[in-house]
Amino acid sequence: MLTALVAATVSARIAEVLAHYATEVFGLMGNGNAHLVDAVARSEMAYTAVRHEAATVASADAYFRVSRKLAVATTTYGAGYTNTMTALADARMNQSPLVLVVGDAPTTGHRPWDVDQAQMAAAVGVPTFTVDQSHAGATTLAALRHAVEQRTPVVLAIPYDLPAATAEAESLELPERIEPPTITPDAHAITKAATALREAKRPVILAGRGARHAIPELTRIADRLRAVTTTSAPARGSFGGRALDVGVCGGFASERAQGLLAQADVVLAVGASLNQFTMGFGNLFPAGTRIIQVNETATANHPQVSEVIQADSKLAAAALEATLDTVTPHRWQEFSDDEIAGAHFDREPGEALAADGRLDPRSLMAQLERALPENRLVVTDGGHFIGWPNTYLSLPSPDSIVMVGTAYQSIGLGFASAPGAAVAQPDRTLVVITGDGGGLMALADLDSTVRAAHRAIVVVMNDSAYNAEVTQYGTIGLNQDAMLIDEVNFAAFAEGVGAEGRIIRTLNDLAELGAWLAEHETGTLLLDCRISKSVVAPYQHEIMAKLRASLGISEAALE
Known part of the structure; x- marks a missing residue:
């Protein structure tokens, strides 16, 4: 049905269309978007102000990852826009649909401080839609469609001389919902995969974040086959409580879990990108393991993938479940409960204090696991410390952890993404975990986190170092002065x-x-945890070994 758009200005017209499909906006006001922010305030959308432009996109991304709903970010042109680039690149790699509304150069041409913003966005794989007075609503709708249907962030640019300009009359067909296309799996491919799973001696089902809506079907399939289940790091919590679940796979897996996964002969990988970390740098599954990937593109994400089923995860899982009933059973060597029980949390307990007198991050995280509320929503930054929350903290359900920045291997987006997670799930205790290096980079949005969260615990893993660099480069003899941080009182x-x-x-x-949690239903508590940098996360050893191999450095040469 055609809808007559009534908003008078270009900014108001944009907000009018956005409000049909989004309820949350994360922004920082400047010259280029002041009128847009005012229009948002007059709409039904809620506006969360952040303190650094990176947090506009990082929070919108986190909001999507937790709620599965599209969000809007907004900032000004030029310096405000360029500050969003790292978060925008990570959102693109994560395939997060969001709309970044920004100011841009005026229609009369670039000023000395303008840059080619569309070209910058294109460099990280993000398209730009530029509005004009005649089609402000139509262009906004086109941007929204592209974001949702192509599963990508988009930039919606407003030339500097247009935000308060009169928008020309428009009538648009505004669908009730915008949804991504669903891809139906090929029946022959499903039968082939079902047969492989039935004939497998030790099948494994690996779920990524793209499988979140297929977890019930995948759980029933795994139970029928008595298959081991595992997840990528961002999908932790998907199979929580299942007896034959080994938790996270790849570099964050426990040694016992890695040993069990190494016995797999058939792996069904659903909705997972199969990046180097999930696949343990190619060492997780042995050569010859048959890996069947369910993916929304026809391209395999890893060289070990044997075949790809291009399909929506839920449709593929439902089809597999139905087909398993018709496939001739085969005897297989099943995993036993005793082999699996507790594999995920079979971790080194750590010491009360490390040899240098500082906290051992293993025992610290193990105690936090017991002390933090079960109904937790975890947000992590990037850095060496990421190995501890991903191995010691349990999660209650899918979408219980947000790891904005890890796809792009950045640090500094922990505090920047936390407000979006807090807004998406205000009834859960927000647990933000960051290192001191990343925490200092994003310190402005500690304020945003405190304002946005109903109740939050912030854990700073403070080792007075950029410890990823210390473990990788300091250990091969590079000068460590630039890798160290004077101890900060967070x-x-x-x-x-x-x-x-x-x-x-x-x-x-x-x-x-414990005392604070007992007394506070609201508020934020920050724990400045003085940890040792001498305890190296197991996953970091894989990275160190790969680095040394690439440099031709033997372990003997370092002794």
Whole structure:
């Protein structure tokens, strides 16, 4: 049905169309988007102000990852726009649909401080839609369609001389919902995969974030086959409580889980990108393992993939479940409950304190696992510390962890993405975990996190170092001065933005967390945990070995 758009200005027209499909906007106001932010405030959309432009996109991305709903980010032109690039690149790699509304150069041409914003967006794989007075609504709708249907962020640009200009009359057909296309699986491919799974001696089902809506079907398939289940890091929590689940796969898997996965003869990988970390740098599954990937593109994501089923994850899983009933059964050597039980959390317990007198991150995270509320929503930054929350903290359900930045291998987007997660699930306790290096990069949006969260626990893994660099490059003899950070009092920063802060030097100090949780239904508590940099996360050893091999450095040469 045609809808007559009534908003008078270009900015109001954009907001009018956006409000049909989005409820949340994350923004930072500047010259290029001031009128747009005003129009958002007059609409039914909620506006969350952040303190750095990177957080506009990172929060919108996190909101999508938790809620599965499209969000809007907005910032100004020029410096405001360029500050979004890292978060925008990561959102593109994650295939997160969001609309970034920005100011741009005027229609009369570039000013000295303007850059070719469309070309910059194209460089990270993101398209730009530029509005004019005649088709502001239609262009906004086209941008929304592209974002959702192509599963990508898009930039919606407003030339500087147009935000308050009169929008010409438009009538648009505004569908009730915009949804991505669904791809039906090929019946022959499904039968072939079902036969392979039935004949497998030790089948494994690996779920990524793209399989989140197919978890019930995949769980029933796994139970029928008595298959082991595992997930990529961003999909942790998908098979929580299942007896034959080994938790996360790849570099974050426990040694026992890695040993079990190494016995797989057939792997059904659904909705997972199969990146180097999920696949353990090619060492997770042995050569000859048959890996069947269910993917929305026809291209395999890893050289070990044997065949690809191009399909929507849920449709493919439902078809596989139905087809398994018609495939001739075969005897297989099944995994036993005793082999699997507790494999995910079969971790080194750590010491009360490391040899240097600082906290052992393993025992710290194990105690946090027991102390934090079960109904948790975890947000992590990037960095060496990421190995600890992903191996010691359990998750209650899919979409319980947000890892904005990891696809692009960046740090500094933890505090930037946390507001989006908090808005998406306000009834859960937000748990933000960052390193000191990434935390300092994003410190402005500690304020945004405190304002957005109903109740939050912030954990700073403070080892006074960029420890990924120390473990990779310091250990091969490079000068470490640039890898170290003068110890920072994050607890004091927390108090400066309205939170409470505690410095944690011993495990006994964590009693303050329990007391705070018992007394506070709202608010934010930051734990500045003084950890040792001498304890190296297991996944980091894989990266170190790969780096040394690429440089031709033997372990013997380092002794």
